[in-house]
Amino acid sequence: MATILIVEDEIPINELIKRNLQAVGHTCISVLDGSAAIHELSQREIDLVLLDIMLPEMDGYEIFRQIRGTPAIFLTAKSSLSDKVKGLTLGADDYLVKPFEMLELLARIDAVLRRTKKTSKTFELDGVKIDFESRQLFLHDHPVEYTPKEFDLLEVLVNNRNIALSREKLLELAWGYDYVGDTRTVDVHIQKLRKKLDMDSRIKTVYKMGYRLEV
Structure with missing residues (x-):
């Protein structure tokens, strides 16, 4: 950082x-x-x-x-x-x-x-490694398959780690300002990320609000 x-x-x-x-x-x-x-x-x-x-x-x-x-x-x-x-x-x-x-x-x-090249192009946590430049994702050095929106959502969580984000804000940041959709879309993608990356203990549910990546 x-x-x-x-x-x-x-x-x-x-x-x-x-x-x-x-x-x-x-x-x-x-x-x-x-x-x-x-x-x-x-x-x-x-x-x-x-x-x-x-x-x-x-x-x-x-x-x-x-x-x-x-x-x-x-x-x-x-x-x-x-x-x-x-x-x-x-x-x-x-x-x-x-x-x-x-x-x-x-x-x-x-x-x-x-x-200005002053920030890291990678992020690592609990065996998860994210290469933002190449958009590659690894768990314990094994490649992880993901959808483009799953990666976008994960990037938003990482960039705003330790900050609680509402489902609406996650939709805005990961899907775009003009996205018209159900906030349950966020829940589905969060569950997939937790399962794929073994991050149940890291991606926390914030009661009646949304989610937070705890680091």
Whole structure:
């Protein structure tokens, strides 16, 4: 997983982001202003910066100018088109307007890390190995047969591990925003994944909600 620097002066938002990123396996450093951000970047290797724009003393744009070369996503309440264009023109990898869903942030982080080659292309747990690039699946080194949607669903669970996902959210993420179908489809695919990968103890049912991959 990645080392991510969170630059956000609103402490509750900073802590919420940090907790969720740590839950899926990232290492997080959180700071409240630009001076601290620049100091952290000078002290260690950072894979990605989550950068608020409206910060005390030095705004996010100025911070970004000083940290060129490090992938960054702007997180901001500034929603105008001109602000988005400015951020992306400066070279930011993405721009997310507050308030945002944590799952959307996680998805955007994953997309940036994949583009910048900062995230692992494989995942291993209890004898299960997933190669995301080749879309191969193994259990104790033996190939596992799967359907495309089973793999898509498994990838969503892995990318959001330790986070409870509703059946509706799993449909949205694995089947697509325009999918019109019964949430029981998710249940059927979950049962197949559990059986094929021997993951009854890992893919947990969240009562009256959905599922969670516990890692």
